[in-house]
Every structure is written in C-alpha cells, then in structure tokens.
C-alpha cells in the first residue's frame with residue numbers, strides 16, 4: 001500500500017463538481033493535481049496554476065486508467081451521467097457510464113493500492129418508506145449504514161442509474177473488505193452553484209437538473225415546469241461547502257477510510273414548487289429585470305416531461321452525523337444564500353448570451 005503523499009487525480013475534473021474541487025485543491029500548495037476530462041470550458045480559468053496538469057483525454061482509453069493509478073496516490077472519480085432526463089432515454093449508456101466503466105477505476109485502484117474517493121449519489125436511497133407505505137410516517141433521515149435502499153420496479157427505467165451506482169458502491173465495498181482497497185464513498189445531495197449543468201441550446205442540449213431548468217426559464221422567458229406539481233423535496237447544498245468536505249476527506253485519510261459519507265445540507269430542504277416561487281421572487285432583485293411574462297408556473301406530468309419510465313424520489317433528507325463527527329465538516333451556507341449565490345452566478349454568466 002502506498003503512503004498518502006500528495007498526487008491526486010480528479011477524473012471528470014471538467015464538470016461542475018470537478019471544477020470546484022480543482023479550485024479549492026489548487027489553493028493547497030502541497031497538492032499536485034492531475035485532472036482528466038474531455039471538456040475544459042469550466043476549468044480554463046485554472047490552466048497555468050502551479051500544481052495542475054490537465055489531460056484532455058478519455059480516461060477509458062486502453063491502458064490510461066492503469067497509467068494514472070501507477071503515478072497517483074489518490075483518485076477522485078466523478079465521471080458519470082447524472083441527468084435524470086437521460087436515465088429512461090439512454091439506460092444502457094447510463095449503466096455503462098455509471099457502473100461498467102468506473103468499475104475499471106475501482107479495479108485498478110484495488111490492484112495498485114491507490115486510494116479511491118468515489119462519487120456516488122443520494123439517489124441510491126431511492127424513495128422514502130412513507131412513499132411506498134401509504135404515507136405511514138417514520139423517521140425519514142437517510143443514514144449511510146442503516147437506511148434501506150428502495151427502488152421502483154424495473155419498468156420504471158429511472159432507477160437504472162441508482163441501481164448502477166448502488167452496484168458500484170457494493171463492488172467498492174467488497175474490494176475494501178476483501179482486497180484491502182482504501183476507499184471513501186461520497187453521496188452528494190443536490191449540490192448547486194456556479195457552473196452547474198448547462199442551459200439547453202446555449203452550452204448543452206437536453207434537460208438539465210431543476211435549478212438550471214428554472215434559470216433557463218427566468219433568463220429566456222420560458223415556462224417553469226413543475227413536474228407532477230413540484231411536490232417532491234430536495235435539500236440544496238452549496239457547492240463550496242461540498243468541496244470543503246472532499247478536501248477534508250483528502251486531509252483525514254484515516255477518518256475517511258472505508259466510509260460512506262452523505263454530503264448535504266439538512267437545513268436546506270425545500271419542495272420544487274417552493275423553489276420555483278423563491279427563485280421568481282429573488283430574480284428581479286438579482287438581475288434588475290422583471291420575471292418575463294412567458295415565464296409562467298406550469299404543471300406537467302413526469303410522463304410528459306421526461307417520457308415513459310420516469311419515476312421520482314419524493315424526499316431525500318441526509319443524516320450528516322458521520323461527516324460532522326469524523327471529518328469535522330458542517331455545511332455553512334443556508335438555503336437563501338445557496339439559491340442567491342447560484343442565481344447570481346448564472347445571471348452573470350449567461351446574461352450576455
């Protein structure tokens with residue numbers, strides 16, 4: 001097993017989360033960061049920073065994973081497809097990107113004695129017990145080692161993503177117990193902030209996640225769609241708080257070893273309908289523009305918006321005791337600031353488009 005020196009590779013460093021990890025990690029003079037991605041629009045401002053090497057390559061090119069694990073001490077694995085609009089449209093690609101390919105990274109880390117910090121998803125918890133038991137209310141906090149993982153039926157293809165991610169977590173766990181893999185699994189709970197996702201037709205295509213959908217509606221005068229009435233709830237976690245948690249995992253390898261961590265802000269819960277209303281009320285003050293007339297609140301079924309096979313998680317409330325006690329982490333950004341900071345960044349970035 002290699003000792004914990006400071007060469008870290010971030011696979012998927014060009015995405016939303018990766019770009020924020022890079023920003024924080026490059027402030028740490030003792031860390032040498034290698035980043036791998038096929039896209040670099042979100043990280044160009046970091047090119048040339050001391051300690052950063054960027055590989056504009058596909059991590060799954062034959063031999064490349066082994067090349068990276070041969071010279072790095074820690075791999076942070078972020079690469080996946082994480083947009084719910086694709087789960088029921090491209091299920092086989094989702095399974096490949098979220099299980100088959102990243103399994104190569106797990107196996108290579110296990111073989112070479114390299115530490116792995118793997119990004120999973122809060123979606124592995126699936127639905128709450130009350131959602132599947134006629135509203136019987138139980139303690140709904142999701143706790144890493146005790147909460148059951150409740151997926152919908154196979155015909156609800158949305159769950160292929162959560163199932164793929166769950167199977168990968170199980171593979172990582174097994175490598176940890178039986179092959180001594182030094183691993184940490186992160187379950188992110190709806191991180192938002194600057195550079196999240198894309199706006200359709202501007203810097204991407206398809207349907208992004210809900211915060212970007214609503215910003216698209218506000219900025220470009222389109223209806224804000226409340227899927228199934230927007231009743232479901234999420235906790236929105238500010239990306240800078242989340243990136244700090246990952247830095248603590250890097251800095252406290254013994255506390256993080258063999259652990260799964262919920263990373264989310266339990267104080268920031270809101271229903272999607274309330275989120276839409278809050279964003280509408282904040283928009284004029286942040287942008288200096290009124291909410292456009294065409295940006296109405298419009299209800300649509302999940303079937304109409306996402307297509308056959310869509311299903312949803314009703315609520316995801318993280319228990320973060322483990323991250324608080326083992327890492328000394330606590331999210332600091334409240335809901336209003338999380339939404340305001342994220343909206344302001346989108347307004348600044350996209351207004352000129």
Ligand code: UGA
Pocket residue numbers: 082083084121122123161188189190191208209210211213214224225226227228230232234272312313
């Ligand atoms: C997604 C991913 O599946 C997870 O992997 C990821 O961990 C999670 O986001 C996250 O960001 O952490 P989800 O929360 O369902 O899961 O993604 P969103 O697309 O942001 O949807 C949130 C809710 O908003 C859903 O109920 C959805 O139906 C609704 N929605 C979405 C709308 O009401 N209107 C929209 O325009 C878009």
